[in-house]
Amino acid sequence: MTDAKLLTIEGISKSYPGVKANENVSLSIGRGEVHALLGENGAGKSTLVKMIYGLVRPDEGRMTFLGRTFAPTKPSEARSTGVGMVFQHFSLFEALNVAENVALGMDNPPPQRTLAQRIREVSDGYGLPLDPNRLVGELSAGERQRVEIIRCLLQSPKLLIMDEPTSVLTPQEVEILFTTLRQLAAEGTSILYISHKLEEIRSLCDAATILRRGKVVGSCTPREKSARELAEMMVGATLTPPERAAKDLGDVALEARGLAVPSLNPFGTSLKDISFTVRKGEVLAIGGVAGNGQDELLLALSGEVRSVPGAVRIDGHNSGHLGPNERRAAGLVTGPEERLGHAAAPDMSLTENALLTGALRMGLTNNGFIDWVKTREYSEQIIKTFDVRTPGSHTAARALSGGNLQKFVIGREILQTPGVIIVNQPTWGVDAAAAAFIRQALLDRAAAGAAVVVISQDIDELLEVGDRFAALNEGRLSDPVPVKGLTVDQIGLMLGGAHGMHKAEVHHAQA
Amino acid sequence: MLRLEKRPNPSKFWLYATPIVAVILTMIAGGIMFALLGKNPFAVIQTIFWDPLFGKFAYYLRGQLLVKAGPLVLIAVGLSLGFRAGIWNIGAEGQYIMGAVFGAAVGLAAFPTESRWIFPAMIVAGAFGGWLWAMIPAILKTRLNTNEILVSLMLVYVAQTILAMAATGFLRNPEGMGFPGSRNFSSFPAAANGELFVGTGLHWGVVTAIATVIFAYVLLQRHLMGFQIKLAGQAPRAARFHGVSPNRLVVMCMGISGALAGLAGLFEVTGPAGQITIDFNVGYGFTAIIVAFLGRLNPLGIMLAGLLMALTYIGGEMASTNLGLPAAAIQAFQGMLLFFLLGVDVLTNYRIRFMMMGGR
Numbered sequence: 001m002t003d004a005k006l007l008t009i010e011g012i013s014k015s016y017p018g019v020k021a022n023e024n025v026s027l028s029i030g031r032g033e034v035h036a037l038l039g040e041n042g043a044g045k046s047t048l049v050k051m052i053y054g055l056v057r058p059d060e061g062r063m064t065f066l067g068r069t070f071a072p073t074k075p076s077e078a079r080s081t082g083v084g085m086v087f088q089h090f091s092l093f094e095a096l097n098v099a100e101n102v103a104l105g106m107d108n109p110p111p112q113r114t115l116a117q118r119i120r121e122v123s124d125g126y127g128l129p130l131d132p133n134r135l136v137g138e139l140s141a142g143e144r145q146r147v148e149i150i151r152c153l154l155q156s157p158k159l160l161i162m163d164e165p166t167s168v169l170t171p172q173e174v175e176i177l178f179t180t181l182r183q184l185a186a187e188g189t190s191i192l193y194i195s196h197k198l199e200e201i202r203s204l205c206d207a208a209t210i211l212r213r214g215k216v217v218g219s220c221t222p223r224e225k226s227a228r229e230l231a232e233m234m235v236g237a238t239l240t241p242p243e244r245a246a247k248d249l250g251d252v253a254l255e256a257r258g259l260a261v262p263s264l265n266p267f268g269t270s271l272k273d274i275s276f277t278v279r280k281g282e283v284l285a286i287g288g289v290a291g292n293g294q295d296e297l298l299l300a301l302s303g304e305v306r307s308v309p310g311a312v313r314i315d316g317h318n319s320g321h322l323g324p325n326e327r328r329a330a331g332l333v334t335g336p337e338e339r340l341g342h343a344a345a346p347d348m349s350l351t352e353n354a355l356l357t358g359a360l361r362m363g364l365t366n367n368g369f370i371d372w373v374k375t376r377e378y379s380e381q382i383i384k385t386f387d388v389r390t391p392g393s394h395t396a397a398r399a400l401s402g403g404n405l406q407k408f409v410i411g412r413e414i415l416q417t418p419g420v421i422i423v424n425q426p427t428w429g430v431d432a433a434a435a436a437f438i439r440q441a442l443l444d445r446a447a448a449g450a451a452v453v454v455i456s457q458d459i460d461e462l463l464e465v466g467d468r469f470a471a472l473n474e475g476r477l478s479d480p481v482p483v484k485g486l487t488v489d490q491i492g493l494m495l496g497g498a499h500g501m502h503k504a505e506v507h508h509a510q511a
Numbered sequence: 512m513l514r515l516e517k518r519p520n521p522s523k524f525w526l527y528a529t530p531i532v533a534v535i536l537t538m539i540a541g542g543i544m545f546a547l548l549g550k551n552p553f554a555v556i557q558t559i560f561w562d563p564l565f566g567k568f569a570y571y572l573r574g575q576l577l578v579k580a581g582p583l584v585l586i587a588v589g590l591s592l593g594f595r596a597g598i599w600n601i602g603a604e605g606q607y608i609m610g611a612v613f614g615a616a617v618g619l620a621a622f623p624t625e626s627r628w629i630f631p632a633m634i635v636a637g638a639f640g641g642w643l644w645a646m647i648p649a650i651l652k653t654r655l656n657t658n659e660i661l662v663s664l665m666l667v668y669v670a671q672t673i674l675a676m677a678a679t680g681f682l683r684n685p686e687g688m689g690f691p692g693s694r695n696f697s698s699f700p701a702a703a704n705g706e707l708f709v710g711t712g713l714h715w716g717v718v719t720a721i722a723t724v725i726f727a728y729v730l731l732q733r734h735l736m737g738f739q740i741k742l743a744g745q746a747p748r749a750a751r752f753h754g755v756s757p758n759r760l761v762v763m764c765m766g767i768s769g770a771l772a773g774l775a776g777l778f779e780v781t782g783p784a785g786q787i788t789i790d791f792n793v794g795y796g797f798t799a800i801i802v803a804f805l806g807r808l809n810p811l812g813i814m815l816a817g818l819l820m821a822l823t824y825i826g827g828e829m830a831s832t833n834l835g836l837p838a839a840a841i842q843a844f845q846g847m848l849l850f851f852l853l854g855v856d857v858l859t860n861y862r863i864r865f866m867m868m869g870g871r
Contacts, residue, residue: 304751325754336752345746347521355738356753368735399519 006031006190007052007070007159012061014047020214021047025061027209027216029159034181034191036201036222038234039211040431045194048211049161052192053085054078066158076107084152085161090144094137098147101136105151115154122153126180141168141290149180160184161192166200167457168290171492178204196234196432198227212236235432250280253451254301254332254420255313259320261300269293269475271300276470276480278420278451283443284480285466286455289495293475294455295337298424301453302334303327314420328360331419335410335426337455339402343409346398350390353397354379354412361416378415386411387437403434410438414445421445422453427461439465459491471495515861525858530805530816533852540851541844550834558834559826559844572825574712578783579821581717582607582775584814586799588720588727589771591808593764595731596743600765602648602663603772604796605670606641610773611780612670612677613640615693615787618702619682622694629701634777641773642766644670649765653758659765671792678789693787696780704782716778720817723771727810740764772796798824801849820845 008028014021022044029035039045050056052063054072063070065081072078075085092101099116103109110118116132123130128146136144145165152160162181166174181191181204195201201208202222210218210233218233225233259274271293278284288294299305301312302324309318314330322330336342344353355375359365364375379393386407390400397405406426413421426442427435443465446452455472456462462469463483470480471494478494538560542552563572586603593600600606614637621629648662677683682693696703707713731737743750743760751757775795784791802820806813827841 302752303754323754323756324752328754334752338748341746342748342752345742345749347745348742352738356742356749359735359753365735369733370735370738372733396519396521 005029005064006033006066008064009048009052010062010064012048012051012058012063014051014056014058022051022058023214025211025214025216027219029190029192029207031158031190032185032188033207034185034193034205036205036208037192037194037211038196038198038201038208038230040196040234043211043234044214045211046163047214049085049163049192049194052078052159053083053161079107079155079157082156082158083161084155084157084159086145086148086152086163086165088163088165088167090148092136092144092147095135097133097135098130098139099132101147102132102151102154106154118154119150122150126150126153126183127176128180142170142173145169145177153184157189159190159192161194163194164196165193166195166197170289170495171459171488173289174200198222198230201230202227210234231432249282250449251315252277253280253315254278254422254453255316256301257310257313259300259307259311261296261305261307263296263475264305269296271296272475274475274477276477278453280419280449280451281446283446283452283454283465283467285462285469285483286453286472286477287459287462287469287491287495288455288457288472290457292472294424294457294472296475297472297477298334298336298422298455301332301422302336303332325360328357328416328418333357333361333413333416333418333421335413335421335423337424337428339405339409340398344397344405347396349394349396350383350388350400350408351376351379351393353408354382354393357412358416361418379412382408382411382415385415386441403430406430407434407438410441414441417448418445418450420451420453422455424455425457426454427456427458435461459488463491469494514864515857516864517861521859522862526807529855529858530807530812530852532855533805533848534819536851536855537844537848540847544840544843544847545836548836548840550836555830555834555836558830559823562829563822563825570710572829574706574710575825576818576821577712577717578714579824580814580817581714581720582779582795583799583802583820584817585716585720585723585775585778586768586772586796587802587806587813587817588723588810589768590799591803591806591810591813592727592730592740593768594744594803595808596740596760596764597747598761598764599660600645600648600663600768601660601800602645602665602667602670602796603768603799604792604794605663605667606644606769606772607776607779607796608667608670608674608792609644610637610641610770610776611784611787611791612674612682612776613637613643613773614777615682615696615780616677618696618699618781619694621702622699625701627701630704630781633702633781634774637773637777638770639773641776642770644773645765645769646762649762652765653761659761663765667796674787674791675789678787678791682787684786691789695786696782697785702781704778714778714782716775716782719774719778721814724810724814731810736763772799798845801845804849805852820848823848 005028010026012025013023025048037045047056051058054075054077057073070081072081099112099119102119103115109115119130119132123146128149130143130146130150136147145168165177169177185191193205205222208220208222209216212234222230255277256274259271261271263270269292276284300307303322304324307320309321311320313319314327314332319327319330340346345356355364355370358378362378364371364378376393382388383390383393388408389404410423410426426438430438439461442452442454454462454465466483468480469483469486471478473495538556542556545552545555563569563576586607590600590603614633617636618629618633644666647666648659651657651662652659678693679691684692684694704715739750739755742753743755780787780791798820802813802816806816823845830836831838831841
């Protein structure tokens, strides 16, 4: 079946001011083919699929769908032609139930009862169990994704676009998803699969197109290449994994003892009885599926959310009641997940953003008066030491790319020579080279005697940097175990949270 | 077709050019309005913008410029600190009234003794009155999470009722033969805020306004607290990450703006107005909101904007007496100024792209 072409793209280009997002991109997808679109952040993958889905119009080039010219001007046009898309960020209303959410995304929704019945049929048919009457706010990230997938499947698409679908899933949930996708492909639905996770692509995809800086730099059959070869095609350089020196662990620098914090919003996660210790020189890796309390844990450790004094102890001193600046004074610094708006103020310059957390430990103020000369020197030191690509320290934070801003934000904390550093998703949306650099910097800081906590949803990253591993699940933290000897399967079980997984397996045993 | 596109960096050029463009657009649109009202637009605009500065009565009107600009700038600088932090004190008019009532009450209680401490005590009482009135929305916001816009605005009407009570009741001039209104401070030297140099319009309120501009400028440019104010307004989560307590900031910003509005009221009642009357407040507290935005929430900008707004007040008054324009037309003209400013403001962060017709 793969010889008949479903979608052909020829010489597509799209420019935004200052960037060529896509330049002369050509590719074709056969019927029933699972086609990978591979590239780093900013390589132009999203722009390309937005053009296929009718969200963006190309400047040049042409597309044909089933032999006919295809130039969608809006998503509904793409949908009626037979293109469905599951976005990386879900667009669901938490206060509505599954069927209502599905109806909102359809052009001509059937009555609720019929729709609920069809949702049941489709979800069972594809091994994605989902109760149409449940509130979306109660669903896990994996289940929410199913809502989005089923919304697409109800329109029987010929091409399903999936944008980084596994970033919110546990390994077991990924397996369920892959089974579904393979079943779809076997039935003749083509899938355009966007990811930068190479092992997934090797196990799932029939063909791959690799983008770098908006251009196609290669295409291959992923099974025939090693993950390393794919990565090097994607990055265009040779990669070196981070090095770690053998080290002696010191005293306990950070301790959480029965840390419990109620969630600030009704659909957030409350932290429940979290206990762990991190020694000087040690890296504690905390994994978990998105929305299991990562943000809340970071806020409780940074001091933005306070707790009882004994729940957080820095160097043996009760610190749970202290605010962010008092904790910084005690040697604890943090790097939140959200770069723009939380870790950095988007419209402020890098110098002002250096002041944001550095004021205290770097001595950037005198009696409350800001020493701008010293602050600028500090921000320039960060830019230089951490290889932040920017015109200068006067640039607004929002003008930096994700990777560069992340290097700045992490660098800002590390240069304060903290005794404890806690980061959440340090390399999320960061290109491979910058990610390796950031991980190395964290390991170097640990080698210099700091206690490091890395919270992440990227299991490879956690295994790479962590000495011990613990999993967050619904606001509870598992007992930390040594990383050495852990397998991906064991981690998957620790992460848990694969709701409905059991049912799916049973279903497949029957099928 | 036009499309807006976000700039990577805010444009420095447009940051300073937008007020000028807004004034020009206001002149054009206002001119059309005046023409529709059957007046010569050029004559009206000349009367508003030119005559008060260089016309026949300029020697007197230039002083009036400072008298009107003083309270506007004093209030607007205070408001701008809150606005920058995302704290919307809309009730400066009420705080202005309460400053005047508190200050006047202290002064009148001391009547007719002569002591050099009376006026300083009145200044403290005026600032306290405004501060107290601003603390009501501030504390309701931090404790009960009420909306400070609504509460501060509604308190203006409470303050007006208190003002009426003061003018007709507890502060009424016992020698006033039953007419509403307090004693006139011009006949009570120890409590009067007269002109410092005759004919200049310069009084203690203007001096305080200038000092406040300098103080606010230094605060915003050099002090960590100014940084925190800006940070809280631009990125509230980053501000909490930095270590700013949102509640402390609300109390501080509301307090400063309330106290400054109270001071403006005190200087007005002891100087240009002279006495507590039922219609003592003429809308400085509301106009100051326009002044704060017209001045880009920047202290120096606010000083210029206050002078410009004072000019439209004085010029507008002249236009309505000399050319017979309705007062509402002048208010509409002032409203246009804010409208165009906010509209043109978009250009600081966005640029306009012209697209081919038919492109979606």
